[in-house]
Amino acid sequence: MARLSGTGLIADDLYLMAHDDVTGRPFLQSRAVGLGLAGGLLAELMLLDKLRLSHGWVVTGDPGQPRDELGYCVLGLIVSERELHPVRDWLAFLARTAAADVAVRLERAGYLRQARLGRPRRGGRWVPADPDCAFAPLGRARSALEAAGAATAYATILAGLAVGSGLGPRLLPYGPPDSRRRLDMALEQLPPGLRELIAQTQAAVDSALLAHRVRASVPNDLASSQEKPMSRTQLT
């Protein structure tokens, strides 16, 4: 069941940060949520060294499968592509379904539940099972804004992706006055691949905004997520 320490997966924590801890309403436009979570999913695999970034291209790293089912699916998709693709394309591709996929993963772990409230004909939405557990990721990301050099890579990536996808106004007020500078310093300490992933995620979110495309092409409410969750069966 839901614990305050979380699932230990970046995309899960980012999802909870991007949605209200009580009502489950998103703080961001749907495309920004998707792109941020896509960055989170790739970052999870990069932290396990299953993936690497080489001059903007995604290449596979260590053989072997991650234990997490969604990570397994994402890695399977990347491995099964005949040609290499730039990280920008993978972000755009994963962003289409990332929110729905991560929501399903969080439901299985006990952090989200379905609520059929609101207007008829709408699918309803995901609400946090426990608001305290849903608020906890903010605290984990905040540790990247405090003592310089002491933050874990996990916290730094989480904070970097959150600010990159537009959650700055939500996260930064919890840190010290010069949070943004401290975060930049912490990001400098990350390996180059992860730094580039965060920069590319932010660039993708910005570019969607500049082109006025802020709504996800695949709606990520509950109804659609029940139709097409990514699963092992899709690959086999």
Place this chain on the structure above:
Amino acid sequence: MSRALARDRLGAPAVLFFVLAGVAPLTVAAGVIPTAYQTTGLTAIPGAFLVVAAILAIFSVGYVAMTRYITNSGACYAFVARGHRLPGWGRRRPGRAGRLHVPAGRAVRSFGPGRRRRGRRAPGRACAWWAWALCAWAVITVLGLLRVDITGWVLGVLLTAEVTVILAETIAGFAAPAGGRLSFATLSPIGLTSGGFGVFGVLAVVAVLGFVGFEQAPVLAEEARHPRRTIPVATYVALGMIAIVYAGASWAMAVHNGDRRVVTAAAQQGPGLLFGLGGGALGQVAQLLFLTSLFAGALAFHNVVWRYMFALGRENVLPAALGRTGANNIPKTASLIQSATGLAVIVAYAASRQDPMTRLFFWLGTTGGFGIILLLTQTAVAVIAFFARDARGENAWRRLIAPGLAAVLLAGIIVLAIQHYATLLGVPPG
């Protein structure tokens, strides 16, 4: 994966729509063209639109060729930065669009003029122009802070209606030519030089104003389905459509009123020059749409400016605070600063009781058109510089001849316009 991604991306029609939505055609057709006839006293305006379209098409050859290699394309700004290798500009961060541009043309196109007319023409209302301007300002400020995609949708709907009305008015104008016959004189390039060669520089600056926005397609390169094909197609089609609509409308005005009388008619009727082409009902609809078009112009301008401020804030060329988004991914700071600037302009002109039509609209408008030609020239030179380092397999026409020709032609326009700046502003020499 590639197929799924392609479905998710923008095709040429969507890019074209995005480009044209920023152009506000009815404002130009009803506002700029009669003002241009009146202020410059020249009749070769339709020809000027065609010639300028041809020059811009030559410019576009190199411009879209460069788009293929700078996919983060911040269009002009990024191109100039990359072409001249400005340290740290445009190349610092991957995938970031940055643009520098002279939005004055559009600013002015939308702000002053019609607002005054809006006060004058709205039936039964006798408010001062600034009251209307402030209402529109308030709506735009709210829309700018609400949701960025709503503005795109609003602009699209208004654009479709505007183009339809201009075409209808144009056809109606041709159906009733003065003296019963169609005159091609105003279309002829010879007419451009009839009043001396400098006349062409003046007309070109005015005509370029109408095309501002055509260069926006590369902004969408990252979101386009096939950037190598979609962006050039959208750019050329946009150029062609703008040229046909404006040249057609201004030609119809000259045909309907007679070549000799069109200048005096423009002075008497103003935007009525366009609305007078059709019958009563069509004229009424067109007048109504002119009001929404001015609003759309202001909204499009607001959009463009926050985008520039946001993109440049991201690149740390402007203060970084401009490049940040607030709650729900809205670039709050950039949007609010633009609103504040608009308010300041309206208040300043209202307080000093100046005539926004000539003092703001046409003067700053032509100055803006002038700035845009400067920018385009610089971009053309940047394209040559960019390909001079590495031809990247492009042929000589695309990387050298066309941009070189465009740079020379645009620089020529600048020189001619400087020599005849008085005509441009409609004031006596000296």
